[in-house]
Amino acid sequence: MGDSQYSFSLTTFSPSGKLVQIEHALTAVGSGQTSLGIKAANGVVIATEKKLPSILVDETSVQKIQSDTKYWSCLQVFLSFHLLSRKLSYGMGPDFRVLVRKSRNQAEQYHRLYKEPIPVTQLVRETAAVMQEFTQSGGVRPFGVSLLVAGYDDNGPQLYQVDPSGSYFSWKASAMGKNVSNAKTFLEKRYTDDMELDDAVHTAILTLKEGFEGQISGKNIEIGIIGTDKKFRVLTPAEIDDYLAEVE
Amino acid sequence: MSIFEYNGSALVAMVGKNCFAIASDRRLGVQLQTIATDFQRISKIHDRVFLGLSGLATDAQTLYQRLVFRHKLYQLREERDMKPETFANLVSAILYEKRFGPYFCQPVIAGLGDEDKPFICTMDSIGAKELAKDFVVAGTASESLYGACESMFKQDMEPEELFETVSQALLSSVDRDCLSGWGGHVYVVTPTEVKERILKGRMD
Numbered sequence: 330m331g332d333s334q335y336s337f338s339l340t341t342f343s344p345s346g347k348l349v350q351i352e353h354a355l356t357a358v359g360s361g362q363t364s365l366g367i368k369a370a371n372g373v374v375i376a377t378e379k380k381l382p383s384i385l386v387d388e389t390s391v392q393k394i395q396s397d398t399k400y401w402s403c404l405q406v407f408l409s410f411h412l413l414s415r416k417l418s419y420g421m422g423p424d425f426r427v428l429v430r431k432s433r434n435q436a437e438q439y440h441r442l443y444k445e446p447i448p449v450t451q452l453v454r455e456t457a458a459v460m461q462e463f464t465q466s467g468g469v470r471p472f473g474v475s476l477l478v479a480g481y482d483d484n485g486p487q488l489y490q491v492d493p494s495g496s497y498f499s500w501k502a503s504a505m506g507k508n509v510s511n512a513k514t515f516l517e518k519r520y521t522d523d524m525e526l527d528d529a530v531h532t533a534i535l536t537l538k539e540g541f542e543g544q545i546s547g548k549n550i551e552i553g554i555i556g557t558d559k560k561f562r563v564l565t566p567a568e569i570d571d572y573l574a575e576v577e
Numbered sequence: 578m579s580i581f582e583y584n585g586s587a588l589v590a591m592v593g594k595n596c597f598a599i600a601s602d603r604r605l606g607v608q609l610q611t612i613a614t615d616f617q618r619i620s621k622i623h624d625r626v627f628l629g630l631s632g633l634a635t636d637a638q639t640l641y642q643r644l645v646f647r648h649k650l651y652q653l654r655e656e657r658d659m660k661p662e663t664f665a666n667l668v669s670a671i672l673y674e675k676r677f678g679p680y681f682c683q684p685v686i687a688g689l690g691d692e693d694k695p696f697i698c699t700m701d702s703i704g705a706k707e708l709a710k711d712f713v714v715a716g717t718a719s720e721s722l723y724g725a726c727e728s729m730f731k732q733d734m735e736p737e738e739l740f741e742t743v744s745q746a747l748l749s750s751v752d753r754d755c756l757s758g759w760g761g762h763v764y765v766v767t768p769t770e771v772k773e774r775i776l777k778g779r780m781d
Contacts, residue, residue, distance in 0.1 A: 454654070
């Protein structure tokens with residue numbers, strides 16, 4: 330990877346024992362729009378703000394939640410990512426697309442080998458391994474995205490967060506981005522283990538609403554859900570508006 | 578003589594009621610000379626999946642080692658055993674990797690899947706899977722085995738009856754094949770136990 334002049338890693342330890350590049354990547358992630366995920370008893374919901382930089386942007390073309398695997402409705406895992414609203418041009422959106430591409434590849438390879446849908450943990454492990462590679466290879470930089478991976482497999486609904494460092498965590502509910510501490514406090518208060526998927530969607534909307542600047546509507550947030558049918562869906566703006574009406 | 582007939586072998590797997598049986602002969606030969614009379618053709622991958630490999634013995638051994646390796650890694654990563662259908666797919670993929678320089682083996686895979694449903698399948702040396710609901714056969718004695726199994730097989734046999742049927746089918750078929758025989762090795766697997774039995778037939 331890279332030519333011989335850059336066969337050394339750009340991510341090196343500081344005297345205090347930190348990997349500064351990864352800290353910077355996490356800062357980049359932390360200054361992006363709020364995203365959150367909630368694991369319910371019968372599914373997982375992922376929600377994110379989708380503030381577009383200008384009214385001239387065609388919002389139908391912007392998709393922050395992408396499906397990862399899709400075969401015979403066995404398992405559908407989807408990733409949502411944490412976007413730096415004005416820094417798309419700096420390579421974070423593309424970072425996300427590269428990761429989605431690699432994860433889709435991994436999932437399909439697994440399926441080709443075993444004719445079974447890939448378990449969520451395995452997919453997360455392999456995606457994390459890719460992200461870790463980019464912190465220890467020559468001439469590359471870490472990814473500027475944190476991923477929220479939600480899925481439903483034989484072990485039930487699962488929610489994982491994968492960081493630029495390559496570490497991953499399983500969450501019952503998690504948030505990332507600008508409003509992360511408020512959002513997490515809110516989720517800690519509101520989360521219950523026996524929450525149903527609909528309750529989780531409501532909670533997700535309320536959490537987003539907490540730190541939202543401006544009027545929240547179906548057009549400036551994106552919500553994806555996966556239920557016991559193991560099929561993920563990105564909710565349409567109309568459906569989101571319905572949930573919003575219920576919440577008020 | 579074909580490379581598949583170099584060592585001689587006979588394998589059969591049969592489905593019963595919530596159980597399955599997998600059986601093989603015990604002869605290892607080098608063309609017409611008998612080298613061993615206690616050769617193991619069937620191996621356990623885990624408690625609920627068994628693999629039998631017929632054909633060239635060296636390829637059978639190496640393939641078995643590779644598959645055990647893959648399965649152990651799978652167990653470590655996924656913290657669970659492979660289902661028989663999954664294992665069959667893995668074997669098929671591994672065989673096809675060597676499409677233009679294949680392993681000269683014909684595997685027979687038998688296992689208990691979800692809800693203790695018996696699963697059997699066989700494939701050719703380049704991974705073409707053949708699923709069956711009743712029985713599968715492989716090896717130099719396969720033609721005789723087809724005939725014997727077809728006539729002796731019944732649906733939903735209990736483990737003891739299944740054992741008798743498989744044993745009779747195996748012993749009568751290897752008697753018509755000079756390259757396989759010297760006894761039999763039968764495994765009858767139910768959700769609760771695995772019964773391994775050695776058969777004594779015509780020792781020639």
